[in-house]
Amino acid sequence: MLVERLRLRDFRTYAAADVALGRALTVVHGDNGAGKTNLLEALYFGCTGRSCRTSNERDVVRFDAGTTRVEVTTVDAEGDRHELSVGFQPGEAKRMKVDGAPVERLSDSPARPLVSVFLPDRLELVKGPPALRRSHVDQLVAALWPARSATRRAYGQALAQRNALVARVRAGRSSASALDAWDAELARHGIALRDDRARALEAVAEPFAAAARELGLRGEARARHKPRTKAATPDELAAELAERRASDLERGFTQHGPHRDDVALERDGRELRSFGSQGEQRLALLALLLGEREVLAQERGAPPLLLLDDVMSELDAERRERLVARLDDGGQALVTTTDLAHVPHAARAGVVRLAVRDGAVLASAGDDAAQEAA
Template sequence: MSQVSLRDIRSYPRLELALEPGLVLVTGPNGAGKTNLLEAVHVATQGISFRTRQDAQIVRRGAEEGLARVAGRRGDVGVETEVRLSVRDSKRIRLNGATVASAEELRSRAHTLVFTPDRLAVVKGGPAARRAYFDRVLVRALPARADLPTAYGAALGQRNAALRRVAAGLSDVTTVDPWTAQVAALAGQLVDARARVLSLLSPVFEERASELGLEQATLGYDIEPPSREALDERLSRDLERGTTGLGPHLDEIRIAAGDRDLRTFGSQGEQRIAVLALLLAEAELLAGQGGVAPLLLLDDALSELDADRRRLLSARLGLAGQTLVTATGAEALPLAPAQLLAVTPGEVRPA
């Protein structure tokens, strides 16, 4: 990515910004607009914000529309993306001048990975946060199986609706059967795909976590998908509760260090290292598959890391393609970045 153009996005009425390849450090006081800049780049490359799903919240207050555009190269190929947001209408997305039907299509053709302090929920939050995270990795890393999380969720929703209709006396119990069969079939495929993703991520995740001082880090997902027979056996309980009580929508994915589950027995610093190691592992996986490193956006990633770990992370990020990192001051980054930017409200300039 070499050029960012913004108009009426969050705190930026208008911005034209040239970026150097490599590691770019974005500095400024709290509230100056550092996160807004990363969010705008994410919108331009992924079609969505990492902070909200309400497009109107991204448009600058008092404006009717906002524009986020980036240009650069993906390997040897020039790429320009443009996302127009409106407080009233649907977003409009273009890639190299051609209209893109959806944000999902844009994300399938341009990879951007993000770290924010909120992403610690992947480790410290409940099982749903981990399932959602690894299913997003699945979509990016296994494009041939990218529809599985959505397809399983749709079949599960239909089975749950059928269960509630039967419990209300509006349908016969046999109407649940087709959805039970579909849920069982898709559950097996989804479990297999998740296991494949974790097997691809695990070796690099363990290496990167160890580099950052988190020893014996592991990912665990040893799950048997529910069979049709198992779902049938608990039909009466599912009818009583109006929901399917067995399947990958309830699975746990374990992130551990040795015999310690980091959700319960990890420090805040260890949880941060685990999330950063996951991001680095996914970036290397995607780069190995597609030959092009994804764009990395790291917001406040360096806080709560000591000087040695900041140096190690900085060195690794310097090898990862193009990365934008935010911090309140340049001293947060032990190594010299390829470019240093200073943010004041509504403005970004070379420091």
Template sequence: MILTGLTLRDFRTYHAAEVRLGPGLTVITGRNGAGKTNLLEAIYFACTARSCRTSNEREVVRFGAELTRLELTSEDALGRHEVTVGFKPGEAKRLKADGAAVDNLVGTGARPLVSVFLPDRLELVLGAPALRRAHLDQVVAALWPSRAGTRRSYSAALAQRNALLSSIRAGRASRASLPAWDAELARHGVALMADRAATVDRLRPRYAQHAQGLGLEGEVELRYRPRSTAATAEALAAELAERVDSDLERGFTGHGPHRDDLTFRREGRELRSYGSRGQQRLGLLALLLAEREELATEHGAAPLILLDDVMSELDATRRGRLVDLLRREGQAVITTTELEHVPGGKEPDVTWIEIVDGDVSPRRLASLGVVAQGAPTPGLGQDAA
């Protein structure tokens, strides 16, 4: 599926904009603060109905406006599709896919799968294990949509077991009910661990290949690190039962897949602790490219990938390698301050969108057959690209 266009209103600094993307590589250029990152975020928001930059989504509505609205158009072998996302702070999002109201966009065939690289996404490498677990579970759901419920079922069972532990501590319940919740938690937990392990096994060789292709030297490895060694639900339930006393003491479940981690390693050491910022950046890029390739193998088409300011910390050789990978298949959008930072950026098959003083300029797009226009409200602060 190819994303062909995006119309947005009152999103971040943009009052209104209409953009048409190319089927391959699209490069968005403009000075720092021009609004490039805002445009990239709008694409992601339209594809997923959530922000890739903030948990406080009130921030995406333009200052002074009541709501934001985005319309995304895409095409596949079945024809043209349309997704509409309307968001007013304090209210539920209003979502439509091909004209029909939907509760969420997960599994919706009207929009492309999407992944995103932002400079602050290095937290996926540097941050807490919870970030990596959540990301891994998103990849599981993208590979096998029918398995997306496993994580939710495990989380629900974990919440119930923790509530029971709290009641037992307070003297409002007995330990007699714990074995049943141990069994329920273990049943979903073993399935969750199996999905995570299978996903990392599939990603591992591609991750190593892309890391080396981008110039991350040395032996690199992506490794799933589960907290439990159990291979069956019965074995995991037994591990939980052995730790009941310590769980009661702390008041929550301290063992299980909710304590798993995903590690990026180079020469046997974690990039999180021993890698340079450049190596960590390459490790994250390699992961996103590996996921994109694996999803393309599973679903027959590569997901859309959004890359913000990725060229600024890469040398010329690595820039060339990255662009070669992106142009090989699928659709990609890159933001940069200078078109010259993207090798081959002036080739006829590359779409170029320039943002000048906050306007999505159509002037340099006419020869490419691309129409884009927009005007954020002047005088408002722009986000750094």
């Protein structure tokens, strides 16, 4: 699934924009503050229905505007075009449509491309709390094996029910023995969730290590699942929950299970979260996304759309070449940069170049579609 065109209105600093993307690499260039990252965010917003930069999505609406709208045209493997749209007015639910029909989630639509994004702010994925890494791995599982996304939802529902029952037991409104059934239910989904995460990280481990070597991360890079439980079966996990029941009742919530898992990104056996420099953490994050892109291409038949914000500035010339070579894999990528010379081969045929300034796309070049959008 390729993204052919992006149209937006009143998004961040843009009053309006209409741009065509290249079928391979699109380079967005301009000075700091010109609106490059905003354009990248708008593309992510139009493909997923959410921002990749903020949880307060009021921020995406242009100052003094009441609403924003983003439209994305995609083309599937058969050449058929599809239209995704996201309309948002602060204080109201988003209005998302696929080919004109309302949907609750864009993620459920086959017309939506898979999207992966690198932002400097996403370093929190490496150095932030475990919940961010769990969520990221769960998104990877859903992208690799869409049917398994239901496991995470089922586990979350069982966890909420068990926590609610813990609260009732603490208040004297229910018997502790009633937790047996929810221990079994939580354990059943929990083992499946734990195993899905382990399988996804096992698949990405070698591509991550290879990408890290290419990008210049010194030492041996490793992505490792850190499960909270060592149980091999649902029955064993249910037994662990039963052993911790008194503590759960004392504290008022479920303390044990896959909702406490973590992921370790390591260099030479030491976690980059604690022992890596910011430069090493950036390289590890980029390598992780590249490794996931490779695995997704193998599993799903095509790489996801990769959005890279200001990634070239901290790479030397050799590693910029290696990165661009990795992007030449039949998939789409969008790269932002302050200096077009930082992107190797940006002038070659097939590469679309978008110049932006002050929240406007000034010019585009590279292929016929881009020329039409200029």
